[in-house]
Amino acid sequence: MKRVIFSxxxxxxxxIFSCTDNKLKSITPGKIWxxxxxxxxxxxxxxxxxxxxxxxxxxxxxxxxKAGNTAQVGVHCYSSKDLYxxxxxxxxxxxxxxxxxxxxxxxxxxxxxxxxxxxxxxxxVMWFHLELKGNAYNAARCGMxxxxxxxxxxxxxxxxxxxxxxxxxxxxxEKKDEPVGGMKSFFGGSSVPQHPDSMNIVRRDMxxxxxxxxxxxxxxxxxxxxxxxxxxxxxxxxxxxxxxxxQDYAGKYARFFSGRFMEAPAIFKKDGKYYLIxxxxxxxxxxxxxxxVASSIWGPWKELDNPFQGDDANTSFHSQSTYILPYPxxxxxxxxxxxxxNPEDAIDGRYIWLPIEFDGEQPVIHWKDEWKLN
Numbered sequence: 001m002k003r004v005i006f007s008x009x010x011x012x013x014x015x016i017f018s019c020t021d022n023k024l025k026s027i028t029p030g031k032i033w034x035x036x037x038x039x040x041x042x043x044x045x046x047x048x049x050x051x052x053x054x055x056x057x058x059x060x061x062x063x064x065x066k067a068g069n070t071a072q073v074g075v076h077c078y079s080s081k082d083l084y085x086x087x088x089x090x091x092x093x094x095x096x097x098x099x100x101x102x103x104x105x106x107x108x109x110x111x112x113x114x115x116x117x118x119x120x121x122x123x124x125v126m127w128f129h130l131e132l133k134g135n136a137y138n139a140a141r142c143g144m145x146x147x148x149x150x151x152x153x154x155x156x157x158x159x160x161x162x163x164x165x166x167x168x169x170x171x172x173x174e175k176k177d178e179p180v181g182g183m184k185s186f187f188g189g190s191s192v193p194q195h196p197d198s199m200n201i202v203r204r205d206m207x208x209x210x211x212x213x214x215x216x217x218x219x220x221x222x223x224x225x226x227x228x229x230x231x232x233x234x235x236x237x238x239x240x241x242x243x244x245x246x247q248d249y250a251g252k253y254a255r256f257f258s259g260r261f262m263e264a265p266a267i268f269k270k271d272g273k274y275y276l277i278x279x280x281x282x283x284x285x286x287x288x289x290x291x292x293v294a295s296s297i298w299g300p301w302k303e304l305d306n307p308f309q310g311d312d313a314n315t316s317f318h319s320q321s322t323y324i325l326p327y328p329x330x331x332x333x334x335x336x337x338x339x340x341x342n343p344e345d346a347i348d349g350r351y352i353w354l355p356i357e358f359d360g361e362q363p364v365i366h367w368k369d370e371w372k373l374n
Contacts, residue, residue, distance in 0.1 A: 024084040028370045029317070029352045030340060035078060036087045043076045044339055044349045047114035047216065047323040049124075049150060055080045056150045058092060058113045058126070068346025070133075071095045071110035075126070077151050083328065083373060092152035093126060093145050103159040104143060108133040112322065114217045115150070116225055118246045124150050125246040127217045127227060130159045140211035142227065144247060161209025162227065162240050163253050170254045170299070171202065180204045198232040198258050210238060210253075214263035216323065217242075218297075221269070226297060230263045231255070234281050237262050239297060256301050262290060268324040268334055275363060277307055277321045277336065284343045286315040293361050307336075307356070307363040317367050319352035327373060336365050 024034075033041045046059025061076040062068035077092035095110065096102035104110060109131035116125055123146045130143040141161055145154040167176060180203045205211060215229035225246045231238040232255070240253035261281040268275050274294045280287040291304040308316050319338030327333035338352040355371065357364045 026370050026372045027084065027353050029354060029368065030350045033086075033351055036085065039088070040348075041078060041086055041351070042347065043078055044341075044346075045112040045322050046337075047112075048325050048337070049115045049117065051117055051150050053081065054150075055083060056089070056115065057086060058115050060111060060113065061091060062346040062349060064345055064347045066344060066346070069109075069343055071104065071108050072106055075110070075113045075128070075154070079151070089151040092147070093154040093156065096156075102156070103130065103132060103141075104156055105133055109137070110143065112215055114215075114323075116217050116219050116246055117150075118225075119223065121245050123148065123245070123247075124152075124154070126154050127215065129213055129215050129229070132159075137213070140213055140231075142212045142215060142229065146247065157247065161205070162212050162229070162231075162238065163249050163251065164209040165206055166249075166251050166253065167206075168202065168238070168253055168255045171199070175199050176203075178203065198235045198255075201232040201235075202255070212238075214265065216265050216267060217246075218267045219246075220297065228265045228267055228276075230265070230281075232258075234263055235259050235261050237265060237276075237278075254298055256299055257292070257303065260290075260303075264321045266321040266324045266337070268326070270332060270334070270358075273361065275324075276301070277324060277363065279316060279320045284341050286318050286320055286340075288314045289316040289321065289365075291363050304362050307365050309364055310367055312367070317352055317354070317365075324356070334363075 035041050042061050043057050043059025044062055046057055049056045057078040058075055061073040063072050074091045074095045075093040077089040078086040079089050080086045096105040098106045111129040113126055113128040118125055126145045128143045130141045131137050132139040141159045143159040145156045147154040211231045212229040217227055219225045225242040227240045227242055229238055236258045237256045238253055241250040243250045262278040263281050264279040266277045274297050276292045278290045288306045289308045291307045292301045294301040319340045321338050323337040325335040334356040336354045336356050340350040340352055342348045354365050
């Protein structure tokens, strides 16, 4: 009997130490990042939500090959208490079967999902960029889904374009009554127009709503939420106020960086100032990062320098921004979250997580092969 008890105790202790030793204790950007099942995390273009002491990571679920660049499954969710080790929580939002007639049926383009929690309704609200199946990048819509729990299941509510029939608060008054001219150039998803008349695009899209592509959502200290997205053939960034339930537009928005072709916006707040980290438009090919700062979310925004410094800074360390995460328990310390895309084999996309430092008001990101939160 003593031998049996000793064996049980020994095996229990061995299991505890083995499990502990197998846990990840650092972040290694660009490497395979296994979940609790030993499978590379499948949450691309994603964002994080911190709720009830747990981090939830939402992102595009990819499959292998080029087919993975379209939505074949939906939005994947993972959970973690330490940001190193992630538990697979399954598919939070499932796309509809082919020929279902849904806006988010299999084969659509569903990108950059972000989830925010609404304390008034108790709902978790997911926003994402949506291109309708078989329509290339011409739909330029956003989609919205809601759930009662952070892991879902999320119910798709609708897809739409922002701010139908509404003028930006900073649109030149003298331009409102100008006629809509012919549009000779249009962003098709891979290259940008040479000389876009972006204000003409605003006038053109008044009735259908403004274009919305690469995007994020942000909840401010006062509980107000904002949708931030590339618009006007990707030439200009829009910031739109959401309704109190975070499920629609409140009718107030502004346009910034006209003609700069910014995409992949990631926003954060530090010391009372708002910051953006973004990329230029170059399709799947990485480019030099961009950054900006403002004292109000409504601007004026001042463009800063490339936040990436060192070797490969001109490619943002071969990544594209997707989200900025505050350190656990310290909102003044921040983590850059980026994607290293692999369009030839989408499922093999890697994650570039790096700490953000500051030189005055300039965010600075240096490469690290491996690093720890402490």
